Amino acid sequence: HSNRVMWFQDFFPPNVCPINAKANTFYGIMFDAGSTGTRIHIYTFVQKSPEDLPEVEGEIFESVKPGLSAYADEPEKGAESVKTLLDMAIDAVPPHLWKKTPVVLKATAGLRLLSEEKAEALLSEVKEVFEESPFLVPEDSVGIMDGSHEGILAWITVNFLTGQLSGQNQQTVGILDLGGASTQITFLPRFEETLKETPGDFLTSFEMFNKTYKLYTHSYLGFGLKAARLATLGAFNMEVVDGQMFRSSCLPKQLEAEWHFGGVKYRYGGNKEGETGFKPCYLEVLKVVKGKLHQPEEIRGSSFYAFSYYYDRAADTNLIDYERGGVLEVRDFERKAKEVCDNMERYNSASPFLCMDLTYITVLLKEGFGFRDNTVLQLTKKVNDIETSWTLGATFYLLQSLGMTY
Ligand SMILES: O=c1[nH]cnc2c1ncn2[C@@H]1O[C@H](COP(=O)(O)OP(=O)(O)O)[C@@H](O)[C@H]1O
Ligand SMILES: [Ca+2]
Numbered sequence: 001h002s003n004r005v006m007w008f009q010d011f012f013p014p015n016v017c018p019i020n021a022k023a024n025t026f027y028g029i030m031f032d033a034g035s036t037g038t039r040i041h042i043y044t045f046v047q048k049s050p051e052d053l054p055e056v057e058g059e060i061f062e063s064v065k066p067g068l069s070a071y072a073d074e075p076e077k078g079a080e081s082v083k084t085l086l087d088m089a090i091d092a093v094p095p096h097l098w099k100k101t102p103v104v105l106k107a108t109a110g111l112r113l114l115s116e117e118k119a120e121a122l123l124s125e126v127k128e129v130f131e132e133s134p135f136l137v138p139e140d141s142v143g144i145m146d147g148s149h150e151g152i153l154a155w156i157t158v159n160f161l162t163g164q165l166s167g168q169n170q171q172t173v174g175i176l177d178l179g180g181a182s183t184q185i186t187f188l189p190r191f192e193e194t195l196k197e198t199p200g201d202f203l204t205s206f207e208m209f210n211k212t213y214k215l216y217t218h219s220y221l222g223f224g225l226k227a228a229r230l231a232t233l234g235a236f237n238m239e240v241v242d243g244q245m246f247r248s249s250c251l252p253k254q255l256e257a258e259w260h261f262g263g264v265k266y267r268y269g270g271n272k273e274g275e276t277g278f279k280p281c282y283l284e285v286l287k288v289v290k291g292k293l294h295q296p297e298e299i300r301g302s303s304f305y306a307f308s309y310y311y312d313r314a315a316d317t318n319l320i321d322y323e324r325g326g327v328l329e330v331r332d333f334e335r336k337a338k339e340v341c342d343n344m345e346r347y348n349s350a351s352p353f354l355c356m357d358l359t360y361i362t363v364l365l366k367e368g369f370g371f372r373d374n375t376v377l378q379l380t381k382k383v384n385d386i387e388t389s390w391t392l393g394a395t396f397y398l399l400q401s402l403g404m405t406y
Contacts, residue, residue: 024048025057026404027093028395029103029135031082033126035110035180035224035262039063040085041391042092047405053166053209054396054405059386060092067180068126069110072118072263079125086133098134104398105130106145109181109221113262119144138402145394147219148204151177151186153393155215156208158305160392161383165209174302176369176377177390178309178361181224181262185369186217187299194298202294208396216296223292223368225309226261228360229353231288235266247271249280250356252344257352278341281355285363295370303376307388311379313357316350325380331373334362 024047032039042060064081071078082105093101105126111119127142155175159165164172174187189195195203198216205214222228222236230236233246245256246268253276256269270276311325317336320326337358340347347354365371380388399405 026399027097027101028399029086029089029093029101030391030395030398031085031103031105032389032391033068033082033105033107033111035067035069035108035113035182036226037063037065037067038081038085039389039391040088041387041389041395042089043392043395045399045405053160054399056161056384056386056392059392060088061387062088067110068107068122069114069262070260071122072114075118075121075125078122079129082126083129086129089135090133093135095134099136101135102138102141102398102402102404103130103133103135104138104141104394106143106394108145108150109147109179109219109224109227110262111144112147112221113181113227136402138398145390147182147184147221148217149394150182150219150390151175151184151217152204152206152215153390153397154184154388155186155188155217156206156393156396157390158380158383158388160396161386161388165211173378174299174304175388176304176306176310178306178364179224180226180309182219182221182227183223183225183364184217184219185299186215187296187302187304188213189216189296189298191298194296198296199294208393208400218294220293223289223364225313225357225360228285228288228364229356230261230266232285232356232360233266233268235268240264240266243267245269248356249274249276249284250341250359251276251352255352276341276344278338278355278359281341281359282337282363285356285359286367288360289363289368293364293368295368297370300370300372300375303378305388306377306379307381309357310361310377311381313354313361314379316354317358320379325378328377328379329373330362330365330371330375330377333358333365334373337362 026045028043030041040062044057045054046057047054068078123142130137158175159172164170172188177184202218235246249271251270253270259266314320315322341355
């Protein structure tokens with residue numbers, strides 16, 4: 001690579017292109033169209049020399065709710081929510097770099113669950129918004145991301161930010177992402193046995209920063225926290241009959257309410273007459289999870305980074321500090337689930353789903369992935385002030401494919 005010209009050199013005269021000054025700063029804009037919200041990440045990078053990995057100098061982050069899938073029947077409105085966020089990038093990126101700054105939107109599980117027609121309508125409206133912007137719009141700039149990429153790119157992000165992708169002694173960490181509609185698990189297998197025991201479609205080779213990683217990764221569609229709520233209520237993927245009521249022992253007894261997800265309205269409530277509390281709730285949730293997930297032996301003893309709803313629910317219940325995150329064991333989620341579910345009346349002010357959510361997280365970790373009670377989870381929202389989201393990995397991948405980094 002030694003002869004490669006840094007990409008910016010051809011539009012600065014050589015005498016004003018000081019390699020160590022701001023000229024080697026570049027930007028990337030990545031949209032995360034998640035099932036519960038749309039987010040923009042505007043990254044600033046500095047590449048000090050072609051031999052080093054680029055450095056992330058900063059990130060501007062903003063989000064809107066609901067997610068694109070909530071606009072399934074009014075795609076222009078969905079695209080408008082993207083436009084609002086993109087306008088921020090106009091202010092954040094210096095005008096002379098607009099044309100060199102790529103903008104991409106990747107949608108995840110919310111759009112995977114829509115019909116192809118509705119998803120396509122939304123994406124093509126978004127594409128129009130991009131094309132009217134002053135930024136670089138690569139081919140395939142708007143689309144639905146592959147589930148395996150979602151896990152891999154989050155793994156790249158976390159391991160890049162924790163310094164595991166540079167230098168010699170790489171001790172990579174596995175990651176757990178719990179979204180609204182899907183959940184991902186990704187790690188670098190250490191044992192030959194794991195590779196042998198794992199179904200082929202759970203293993204993906206991936207090249208990043210001149211290295212190839214063979215990762216274990218899988219995205220379980222329908223196993224995100226909100227999809228799991230519907231599954232527990234027996235309402236996931238159901239034709240909802242008008243006025244139909246879904247009940248669960250994981251909800252406060254007297255509760256009756258309505259909930260919108262993926263453009264559908266659901267009525268739900270507690271077990272007015274029957275049982276409520278941790279035990280019956282656990283059994284109810286277990287039906288949703290049991291036997292549905294692959295359990296790699298190797299992960300039982302190792303520690304994982306966890307974020308998204310793992311983080312949010314741990315922070316909501318003071319298991320970790322909302323700003324700083326923290327370290328937990330799987331059994332801490334179970335302890336908290338018991339506490340909340342067996343005292344539901346005391347907790348229902350925050351969210352009526354708190355008991356169900358904590359129980360689902362417990363069941364997913366223990367009975368789904370097969371983690372032990374004492375498996376350690378590092379709950380992290382940010383590392384060095386950068387969000388632990390697949391979006392950073394996706395931006396690296398994008399810059400690499402455009403020849404802007406090595
Ligand atoms: O940039 C981020 N950093 C950390 N967490 C994020 C970020 N963006 C979204 N999340 C988390 O993702 C979860 C919502 O999942 P999402 O809406 O992405 O569903 P999906 O992944 O199933 O499509 C929430 O817990 C939210 O806090
Ligand atoms: Ca997500």
